[in-house]
Amino acid sequence: MNFSFENSIDVNTLKQVIEKTINAVVVTDNRGLITWINKGFERMTGFQFDEVIGKKPGDLLQCEKSDPEVIQTMRTAIETAEPFEVTIYNYTKQGEGYWNCIECMPLYEADEHTGFLAIQTDVTSRIEFQNQLIEANRRAQENSERLLLAFAGGQVGSWDWNPIEDEVYFHESWENLVGARPGSLEHKLETWEQRIHPDDIDSFTQKLAFITRDKHDTFVSEHRLLCKEKHYRWTMARGQVVDRDSDGNPTRLVGVHLDISEQKRTQRLLDERNDLLQTILDVIPFAVSWKDADSNYLGCNDRFLEFWGFDSSRDVIGNSNLNLSLTGIHSESNIDEDQRIMQSGDPVMHKIETSVSKNGRPMILDTSKVPLKMHNAETGLLIISIDITELETARETLRQNELKVRHRGRMEAVGELAGGIAHEFNNLLQAIGGFVSFARDDISSDSQAHTDLNQSLTAISRATQLTNQLLRFSRIDEVEKYECNSLSIIEDLKVLLRPLLPENINVDYQLNGTLPLIIANPLLLGQSLLNLCLNSRDAMPAGGTITIGNRLITSQQKTFIGFYVQDNGLGIPEYLQDRIFDPFFTTKEVGQGTGLGLSMVYSTAQEHRGSIEFESLPGQGARFELLIPVISDNHQPEDSNQTDSVDMKNTNIKSILVAEDDSIVMRVTCRMLENLGHQVFSTNNGREALEMYRQERDNIHCLVFDVCMPLMTGTEAYDEICRLGNPPPVVFCTGYDSDQKLKNNLSQKGYRLINKPFDQSTLEGAINEALHEAAGEE
Numbered sequence: 046m047n048f049s050f051e052n053s054i055d056v057n058t059l060k061q062v063i064e065k066t067i068n069a070v071v072v073t074d075n076r077g078l079i080t081w082i083n084k085g086f087e088r089m090t091g092f093q094f095d096e097v098i099g100k101k102p103g104d105l106l107q108c109e110k111s112d113p114e115v116i117q118t119m120r121t122a123i124e125t126a127e128p129f130e131v132t133i134y135n136y137t138k139q140g141e142g143y144w145n146c147i148e149c150m151p152l153y154e155a156d157e158h159t160g161f162l163a164i165q166t167d168v169t170s171r172i173e174f175q176n177q178l179i180e181a182n183r184r185a186q187e188n189s190e191r192l193l194l195a196f197a198g199g200q201v202g203s204w205d206w207n208p209i210e211d212e213v214y215f216h217e218s219w220e221n222l223v224g225a226r227p228g229s230l231e232h233k234l235e236t237w238e239q240r241i242h243p244d245d246i247d248s249f250t251q252k253l254a255f256i257t258r259d260k261h262d263t264f265v266s267e268h269r270l271l272c273k274e275k276h277y278r279w280t281m282a283r284g285q286v287v288d289r290d291s292d293g294n295p296t297r298l299v300g301v302h303l304d305i306s307e308q309k310r311t312q313r314l315l316d317e318r319n320d321l322l323q324t325i326l327d328v329i330p331f332a333v334s335w336k337d338a339d340s341n342y343l344g345c346n347d348r349f350l351e352f353w354g355f356d357s358s359r360d361v362i363g364n365s366n367l368n369l370s371l372t373g374i375h376s377e378s379n380i381d382e383d384q385r386i387m388q389s390g391d392p393v394m395h396k397i398e399t400s401v402s403k404n405g406r407p408m409i410l411d412t413s414k415v416p417l418k419m420h421n422a423e424t425g426l427l428i429i430s431i432d433i434t435e436l437e438t439a440r441e442t443l444r445q446n447e448l449k450v451r452h453r454g455r456m457e458a459v460g461e462l463a464g465g466i467a468h469e470f471n472n473l474l475q476a477i478g479g480f481v482s483f484a485r486d487d488i489s490s491d492s493q494a495h496t497d498l499n500q501s502l503t504a505i506s507r508a509t510q511l512t513n514q515l516l517r518f519s520r521i522d523e524v525e526k527y528e529c530n531s532l533s534i535i536e537d538l539k540v541l542l543r544p545l546l547p548e549n550i551n552v553d554y555q556l557n558g559t560l561p562l563i564i565a566n567p568l569l570l571g572q573s574l575l576n577l578c579l580n581s582r583d584a585m586p587a588g589g590t591i592t593i594g595n596r597l598i599t600s601q602q603k604t605f606i607g608f609y610v611q612d613n614g615l616g617i618p619e620y621l622q623d624r625i626f627d628p629f630f631t632t633k634e635v636g637q638g639t640g641l642g643l644s645m646v647y648s649t650a651q652e653h654r655g656s657i658e659f660e661s662l663p664g665q666g667a668r669f670e671l672l673i674p675v676i677s678d679n680h681q682p683e684d685s686n687q688t689d690s691v692d693m694k695n696t697n698i699k700s701i702l703v704a705e706d707d708s709i710v711m712r713v714t715c716r717m718l719e720n721l722g723h724q725v726f727s728t729n730n731g732r733e734a735l736e737m738y739r740q741e742r743d744n745i746h747c748l749v750f751d752v753c754m755p756l757m758t759g760t761e762a763y764d765e766i767c768r769l770g771n772p773p774p775v776v777f778c779t780g781y782d783s784d785q786k787l788k789n790n791l792s793q794k795g796y797r798l799i800n801k802p803f804d805q806s807t808l809e810g811a812i813n814e815a816l817h818e819a820a821g822e823e
Contacts, residue, residue, distance in 0.1 A: 063083050064083050064084055065084075066083065066085055067085055068085050068164050068165060068166050069082070069083065069085045069086035069088075069089040069090065069164070069165035069166075070082065070083040070085060070086060070162070070163070070164055070165075071086055071102055071161075071162075071163045071165065072152070072160060072161070072162055072163075073101075073102070073160050073161045073163070074159065074160045075126075075158050075159055075160050075161075077101050077102075077103075077123055077161065078099050078100065078101060079097045079098055079099065079100055079101070079102060080098065080160065082094060082097055086165070089137070089143075089145075089165065089167055090105070090106060090135075090137050090138060091137045091138030091139050092105060092138050096138075102163070103116065103119070105138075106135040106136060106137075106145070107133070107135060107136075108134070108135065108136040108142070110134045110142065111133055111134050111135065112133060112134065115131050115132075115133045116133070118131060119131060119133075119147070119149070122149070123149075123161065126151040126158050127151070128148075128149060128150040128151065129147075129149050130146070130147065130148045130149070131146075131147055132144060132145070132146045132147075132168060132172070133145055133147065143167050143169045144167070144168045144169045144171075144172040144173075145165050145166070145167065145168070146165065146166040146167075146168045147163055147164075147165050148163065148164045148165075148166075149161055149162070149163040149164075150162055150163075200222070200303070200304045201218060201222070201301055201302065201303055201304070202215070202216060202218040202219030202220070202221065202222035202223070202301065202302040203216040203218055203219060203299075203300070203301045203302070204216065204219050204237075204282075204284075204299075204300055204301070204302065205297070205298075205299050206234065206284070206297070206298045206299075206300075207296060207297055207298075208256070208257055208294070208295050208296065208298065209290070209294070209296050211233060211234055212232055212233065213232050213233060213234050213236065213237060214232050215230050215232060215236070219302055222270075222272070222280075222302055222304065223240060223270060223271070223272045223273070224272045224273025224274070225273075238250075239271075240270050240271040240272075241268050241269070241270060241271075242268060242269035242270075242271070242277055244269075245267075245268035245269055246268075248266065248268065249266050249268050252264060252265065252266040253266075256284075256286065256295055256298060257294070257295065260293055260294070260295070261286075262285065262286045263283075263284070263285060263286075264282065264283065264284035264285070264286075264298060264300060265281070265282070265283050265284075266281070266282045267279065267280070267281045267282075267305065268280065268282075270302070278304055278306045279304075279305045279306045279308075279309040280302050280303060280304055280305060280306075281302070281303045281305045282300060282301075282302050282303075283300050283301055283303070284298045284299060284300025284301075285298070285299060285300060286298050287299050323346075326346035326347075327346050327347040327348070329346070329348065330348060330431070330432075331346075331348060331429050331430065331431050332345075332346070332348045332349040332351075332352040332353075332410075332428075332429070332430040332431075332432070333345065333346045333348065333349060333427075333428070333429050333430075334346070334349050334361070334427075334428045335417055335425055335426065335427050335428070336383070336425050336426045336428070337419065337423065337425050338387060338419070338423040338424060338425055339365070340365050340366065340380060340383055340384070340426070341363055341364060341365050342361045342362050342363065342364055342365075343362065343425065344358065344362060345358055345361050345362075349361070349430075352402060352408070352430065352432065353369070353402050354402050354404040354406075365380075366379070366380055367380070379398075382414070383414065383426050386414050386415075386416055386426060387416055387424045387425065387426055388424075390416050390424070391416075392413065392414060392415040392416065393412075393413065393414045394413045395411055395412075395413055396411070396412050396413070396414075397409065397410070397411055397412075397433075398410050398412055407434070408432055408434050409432070409433050409434045409437045410430045410431065410432060410433065411430070411431040411433045412428065412429070412430045412431075413428070413429045413430075414426055414427070414428050414429075415427045415429075470780070471509075471780030471781065471800070471801035471802055472707045472709070472710050472780050472801060473709075474505055474508055474509055474801065474802035475710045475713060475714075475780070475801045475802035475803065476707070476709035476710050476712075476713050477501075477505055477802075478502065478505045478713075478802045478804065479710075479713030479714075479716065479717060479802075479804075479805075480713060481498050481501045481502055481505065482502065482804065482805065483716060483720075484498055485498035485499065485502070505802070509802055525566060526564050526565050526566045526653070527564065527565075527566075528562045528563070528564060528676065529562065529563060529564075529565050529567050530558075530560075530562060530563075531560050531563060531595045531606045531608065531673075532556055532557070532558045532560070532595065533567070534565075534567050534570050534571055534574070534608070535554070535556060535574070535593060535594075535595060535608070537567065537571055538571050538574050538575060538578075538593070539554070541571070541575060542575065542578055545575075545578075545579065545582070546578075546582055546591075547582070547588070549587070549588030549589075550582060550585060550588055550589060550590070550591060551589075551590045551591070552590070552591050552592075552593060553590055553591070553592045553593070554592075554593050554594065555592060555593070555594030555595075555596075556594060556595060557594075557595055557596060557597070560595060560596075560597055560606055560675075561597070561604070561606070561675040561676060562675065562676050563606050563653075563673045563674065563675055563676060564653075564674075564676055565653055565673055566652075566653075569649045569652065569653075570608065570649065570653075570671070570673070572645070572649075573645060573646040573649040573650075573671060574593070574608055574610060574671070576643065576645060576646055577610035577646060577669050578591055578593065578610055580643070581610060581611075581612035581614060581667070584612055584614030584615045584616070584666070584667065585612055585613070585614035585615070589612060589613045589614055589666075590612070590613055591610065591611070591612050592609070592610070592611040592612070593609070593610055594608075594609055595607065595608055595609075596609070597675075598672060603674065604674070604675045605655065605672040605673060605674055605675065606672075606673050606674075606675055607670045607671070607672055608670065608671040608673070609668060609669065609670040609671075610668070610669050610670075611666065611667070611668040611669075612666045612667060612668075613665070613666040614666050614667065615663070615664065615666075616661045616662050616663040616664050616665050616666055616667055617659075617661040617663070617667055618663050619663070622659075622661065625643050625659075626643050626644055626646075626647040626657070646669070646671065649671070650671055650672070650673075653673050653674070654674055655671060655672045655673040655674060656671075656672045657669065657670070657671055657672070658670050658672065698722050698723060698724065699723050699724070699746040699747055699812075699816070700723070700724040700725075700726065700741070700744045700745050700746050701718055701723050701724070701725055701726070701745070701746065701747045701748070701749055701812070702726045702728070702734060702737060702738060702741070702745045702747075702748050702749070703715060703718070703725055703726065703727050703728070703749045703750075704728045704729075704730065704731055704733070704734035704748075704749070704750045704751060704754060704759055704762060705727075705729070705749075705751045705754070706729055706730055706751060706753075706754040706755055707751075708729075710751075710801070711727055711729070714749065714808070715727055717805040717808050717809075718749070718808070720805060721805070721808075721809055721812075726741060726745065729754075730754045730755050730756045730757060731750070731754050731756060731757030731758055731759055731761055731762030732756045732757040732762070734748075734750065734757075734759075734762050735757065735762050735765050735766065738766055738769075739769070742769070745773055746773055746816070747773055747774050747775070747776070747812055747815060747816055748763065748766070748773055748774070748775040748776070749775075749776050749778065749808070749812070750762060750763060750775060750776075750777055750778070751777075751778055751779065752777050752778070752779040752787065752798075753779065753780075753781070759777055760777070760791075763775050763777075763796075773819070774815035774816055774818065774819040775796055775797075775815065776796075776797050776798075776799065776808075776811045776812055776815050777791060777796060777797065777798045777799075778798070778799050778800070778801055778803065779798065779800060779801065780800070780801040780802075795818075797811050797814060797815055799811050
């Protein structure tokens, strides 16, 4: 085919026509490379002029869905310079597919093949319409075949009823449906009615009345129909009025009978499963509910109604969360969360939420939300909530108990550590204090050295108090306690407290003098309250108010007196609150605190079988409260084991046997006794003391034994001495008696025990008491 621009229309005019056509026009050279395109090609393919020049159209537009046979047809035509017309699936520059009808013809100049001209048309809508027609014809053919098979298989039967003549024509397919021999049925309505199950006849008659009396156009009735072998099958009769007389009465009704036994069986199984599912939903201890895409409730179980205080599911179904006026879990933020879950398809599992039921009951819920595919292809939401209020409460109680046990373990560990070092530490204090006292007594009281040595003794006394504080960590319920009044404890505190507070701190006392008595050690309680007050003072560098009071507290059938100290100072940072009772923990600068104040308060509470509670917010101050049990009705006061001390001077020189393993403490003790005028026999352990006593028993009037010594302890040595008969009185000394068991055991035997470090007067008093008691027994 020759094509030339040298015709009756000039080239420019032809080019303008091609440029404005809606079709895509492409011109290539004889190798198939593009030399020109029109605007229609740019609109159809998305490629611009500069992007396609020098390229083959197939390389730009063909894709994996393009038919290989069509591609080969085009290539063969191009190679032989033959015209062709094909329809092929192409892609645009943006990757969108479309059906392209291509009409291509070769171009010649002077009988020389110079290239090709291709006109392309987007025929996507036409192809898709053809495909739809083909698919519709295919479905219609399938349905027709299916209907014929249903008629032949006895699943569908047709009928034709004339209500005026009361004649029903039963097609042979209807006879096949009920299992009757062809031509054996009388064509009357009565034939049909006689085969209907007795329980369904009334419903059938009522449905017919809608047609004959109420002049409805459509007839639908589900009923059981007697078939062969006296077996009833569920059927559905559907009919349509196709003719009426002048008065509007139906004269012809045409319809079919469908066997729906399988559908009924399936429905029955579904109903049974639904009943089972509903039973399960109602007995599980979870609140279960489900919503539609608009967040309206479609259903819920009984537990849900119980959770939120509703009487019936009718109060819930069809309402949204906001309409139900539920608080907490059903806030607007949670509604937004529901929508995100339904839109994204990502569930939210085990989210812990706090909420309040409709009747005001606070709850802690473990809630899971899962997207739910609905029958209408929409996405709803399934919500399962577990009430874990009791579990969380128990878990918090367990956590608090674990913290108490952990803290008590730390306290006991400190007590064991303190006990381990106390003996050696008190021995050192005994030696230091003794030699300092000796040095002080040998110089003039007016000298600076005398004053310095007094300060040293004061420091030694403070070190002794610190040791005693450490030892108290390992003593629980062993301090002396007696009946006392909470008011008097605070009154005694007033005297000590005021001089320790700056003028910019006020004290507000909230006292109640009518509270029950407690069994306590007033000194320990007073010291604990003083520690709390000093902490409050340090927490208010700019001044403020300390509130001190007592009150009656009843908790879990127990009654306590609460001693509270409250300030409006800096407060305690939350990250430190778990550590404030730890021994040696302090936030103060070095030298400003030992870290034992609150630990002593905790220990005091434990010793009194009470507890310490506190609350604090940073910047809003702190409140501490000591809870001490009141005296119970069946409490019996303890007998006093106190004995009157003997105040007597040593008027006779005695020979005293000393047993002490620490050489420095030995020298200090011997010097104290020599200063008192006694003659001293010294030994380094219990075994040497026993041998010395056997040699000098007639010359020894009193014993001073350290309890803990190598080879043989002081108590073991004294037991051996007692076996020898007529033992002299003994004074035991120790640097460590954490639980006071040693003191109690020795007291029960009538022996005396003094704690290191002791001074000369303490040693003198103990010896005099022991000698006085021995003389009285004689």
